[in-house]
Amino acid sequence: MLEKVTAFNSRLCHLILWLSAAGLVAMTFIIGWQVFARYVLNDSPSWSEQASLILMIWYAVIAAAAGFHEGFHIRILAVQTSVSEPVARAMRLLAEAVVIICGVMMLIWGIELTGIISSHVIPSLGISRSWAYLPLPISGALIILFAGTRFAGEIIRPGWTAEKPVESQMNQAGTN
Template sequence: MRVFANLLSFASRSLLMLGGIGLAVMTLIIGWQVFARYVLNASPSWSEQASLVLMIWFVSFAAAAGVKEGFHIRISAFADSLPGRWPNRLQLVSHLIVALVGAAMAFWGGELIMRTWEHTIPTLGISRGFAYLPLPISGVLIALFALENFLEQLNPAIAGDAES
């Protein structure tokens, strides 16, 4: 279990790094587009689509890392107000729901890729399916991260073991 936890931690850090790189590249592309439009009076045709594809990629990866690192949005006022073990139980259910959502992303993201692979993004010359490739990848990772969180909450010793 320790090797698996370490592998998932490495995957999460890698996703955050890729997300940061994608955000920086997208910022450069948008900056170039604005400069070219207003200074050179010749906006590149590829810049908007390239930025959108990059955004799909880095947002999907950051969402997966958010599940692992726990920085995703959640409202816990209701759960925290419950007595006894109910907050813990609701958190376990929450992890399972997130895992199911990740599995759904993986399944239907894969179907979306298959249905759009033959379509080409005209300004980039790449497959539309390539743009959607991070959906099933991040879906699988979301499911794995949520299941790991579930198991760590059931047995906190697992979390301490992964960090040693």
């Protein structure tokens, strides 16, 4: 079961990264159009700045959840690698629990914020301001899923989330 959830998480993470990259490309085109329209056509579109900001919020916040799954986040392992395995395991479990709690807060407060701001409209786009805050609860749910899987994996198989030595990661990358 753990392998199926992990495989699902990996596919979901891959999709999220592709969507985030598409958002970055779309934002680049919008900004390019804005610059061209402003300096060449002398007619800057009113919607481009707000559309770019919303796209940036979406791809950055959602990609942050994927970054957690992929291990792109900053972490310090010096203490964890210098203690005994039972203590290191407790540290991994505590770290995953803290991340899950942060994901729960993002989910709950993001839903609340999205609801509070839903009646406000972005004038240049004509859409609810809640679209700018919707990535918070979505990212929170993804973080809960990814960290929850890692937490469960560490409970079921001690050492499952332990850092592998750099040499073994390089060897694994070479065989893929």
